[in-house]
Amino acid sequence: xxxIRRHGLPPQLLDHLLDRVSSRQISADQLGxxxxxxxxxxxxxxGKWFKKxxxxxxxxxxEHQNIFAAWTNRHGRGAKIAWNNxxxxxWTNSGFNLWSAAAVTCPFTKNSxxxxxxxxxxxxxxxxxxxxxxxxxxxxxxxxxxxxD
Amino acid sequence: xxASSVIEEIKQLPRAEQSRVIRFAFxxxxxxxxxxxxxSDLAQRMRDSDDPAEAQKLREEIHRxxxxx
Numbered sequence: 001x002x003x004i005r006r007h008g009l010p011p012q013l014l015d016h017l018l019d020r021v022s023s024r025q026i027s028a029d030q031l032g033x034x035x036x037x038x039x040x041x042x043x044x045x046x047g048k049w050f051k052k053x054x055x056x057x058x059x060x061x062x063e064h065q066n067i068f069a070a071w072t073n074r075h076g077r078g079a080k081i082a083w084n085n086x087x088x089x090x091w092t093n094s095g096f097n098l099w100s101a102a103a104v105t106c107p108f109t110k111n112s113x114x115x116x117x118x119x120x121x122x123x124x125x126x127x128x129x130x131x132x133x134x135x136x137x138x139x140x141x142x143x144x145x146x147x148x149d
Numbered sequence: 150x151x152a153s154s155v156i157e158e159i160k161q162l163p164r165a166e167q168s169r170v171i172r173f174a175f176x177x178x179x180x181x182x183x184x185x186x187x188x189s190d191l192a193q194r195m196r197d198s199d200d201p202a203e204a205q206k207l208r209e210e211i212h213r214x215x216x217x218x
Contacts, residue, residue, distance in 0.1 A: 005175075006215055007216060018211065021195070029189045032187075033185060035182075
């Protein structure tokens with residue numbers, strides 16, 4: 001078992017969560033719940049793990065700084081964000097965006113040319129993570145209904 | 150006494166003593182971390198603020214409170 005702390009959460013991910021709070025995609029209290037949970041320095045498995053909060057799920061791998069966040073949107077229709085050191089994905093029932101960055105230390109930028117998850121060479125890791133998300137959220141298919149690959 | 154002089158002294162300590170310093174530093178940072186309730190309150194104020202400068206200040210306060218800096 002590994003132990004995670006608040007310092008294990010990359011500042012970029014904290015900023016990303018705050019951006020989502022600002023845009024009202026997640027409520028402010030989710031940040032507090034995450035902070036309180038991390039304050040307890042919880043033990044997590046060495047492999048992939050996830051922690052569900054009422055409106056957000058945090059996923060990670062061991063104690064490393066590979067912590068991801070996923071959440072349902074305010075309408076509860078399965079909008080999610082996945083995040084790792086290379087890229088993040090967001091999708092909703094009505095659209096799909098691919099975001100990429102060279103490393104977690106860089107600001108994330110939108111890749112407007114990528115119209116689906118198979119058009120960018122960086123997607124292999126995220127595709128694996130999507131498959132992991134499928135396993136974590138069997139009731140919530142990660143590909144939006146009606147989305148054409 | 151300055152932080153730099155303390156750090157230089159820590160560098161001279163035996164490894165076991167350095168480990169005690171490291172544990173103390175982690176504990177100190179943990180004590181300075183804000184509660185989730187306080188962080189949620191700040192995040193709510195940041196979201197509700199119409200003033201970009203105030204929102205930025207709140208964001209920075211959240212960062213300091215989250216990590217205990």
